[in-house]
Amino acid sequence: MAESGSSAEFSSSLTSSSLPPPRTRIFKIIVIGDSGVGKTCLTYRFCAGKFPEKTEATIGVDFRERLVEIDGENIKIQLWDTAGQERFRKSMVQHYYRNVHAVVFVYDITNAASFHSLPAWIEECKQHALGTEVPRILVGNKCDLQDSVQVNTDLAQQFADAHSMPLFETSAKNPNSQGDRNYGNSDHVEAIFMTVAHKLKSQKPLVLSQPPEASGGTINLNRGQDDGGDGTRSWGCTSC
Numbered sequence: 001m002a003e004s005g006s007s008a009e010f011s012s013s014l015t016s017s018s019l020p021p022p023r024t025r026i027f028k029i030i031v032i033g034d035s036g037v038g039k040t041c042l043t044y045r046f047c048a049g050k051f052p053e054k055t056e057a058t059i060g061v062d063f064r065e066r067l068v069e070i071d072g073e074n075i076k077i078q079l080w081d082t083a084g085q086e087r088f089r090k091s092m093v094q095h096y097y098r099n100v101h102a103v104v105f106v107y108d109i110t111n112a113a114s115f116h117s118l119p120a121w122i123e124e125c126k127q128h129a130l131g132t133e134v135p136r137i138l139v140g141n142k143c144d145l146q147d148s149v150q151v152n153t154d155l156a157q158q159f160a161d162a163h164s165m166p167l168f169e170t171s172a173k174n175p176n177s178q179g180d181r182n183y184g185n186s187d188h189v190e191a192i193f194m195t196v197a198h199k200l201k202s203q204k205p206l207v208l209s210q211p212p213e214a215s216g217g218t219i220n221l222n223r224g225q226d227d228g229g230d231g232t233r234s235w236g237c238t239s240c
């Protein structure tokens with residue numbers, strides 16, 4: 001499976017071909033869970049290939065994307081990193097639940113409260129028409145902090161089984177992960193998102209456009225700047 005680090009790289013390879021460019025399918029995957037569980041770190045790790053040096057609470061939603069090749073097809077995986085804090089997410093919810101292909105629920109294995117919040121996150125998804133028909137996975141993050149575990153694997157597995165989701169335990173901060181996304185895969189971050197992409201690819205084709213521009217009402221979305229080649233764009237809410 002080959003990977004491409006940027007859409008610019010991809011575009012230049014297309015112009016060298018005499019064939020019309022194929023449409024790139026975009027898979028929109030939303031990443032949901034309490035504040036501080038590591039959603040930003042996991043999505044950054046997959047898209048930029050490393051653990052971020054510093055993160056701040058997400059305001060509204062950030063999306064990061066990465067082009068991958070699966071079975072000869074270029075696919076853009078678009079990860080929507082949602083704010084865990086209620087005050088930073090309330091007016092954005094309607095926007096990021098649209099046209100979702102898969103949902104990744106994240107909890108922190110060192111924080112039992114983040115695990116106990118999962119039913120509420122699942123319920124919120126259901127209220128936005130994202131039930132069991134949409135691929136969903138459960139991720140227990142921060143496995144590098146083994147001395148502080150509050151949610152054991154058996155309990156998490158029971159929960160995952162009860163909700164028909166596969167469970168992955170991982171760490172966005174695996175020491176082998178710095179700087180090279182292909183080096184050291186024992187933490188599963190790569191496997192988690194690629195598993196979802198493979199599953200989506202085998203389902204009916206879906207093509208999405210880029211996220212919507214401001215659509216009126218009381219919500220004002222601001223398109224932010226790229227933050228230095230990691231594929232992140234921010235969609236903040238000025239009314240938060």
Ligand SMILES: Nc1nc2c(ncn2[C@@H]2O[C@H](COP(=O)(O)OP(=O)(O)OP(=O)(O)O)[C@@H](O)[C@H]2O)c(=O)[nH]1
Binds near residue numbers: 036039056142143145
């Ligand atoms: N030890 C360890 N720390 C982590 C890991 N993942 C994230 N963190 C830390 O946990 C804190 C919160 O991480 P974020 O990725 O910002 O959390 P979030 O879920 O995006 O939070 P919100 O944006 O508020 O919803 C940061 O200090 C990270 O450095 C991990 O796998 N291991």
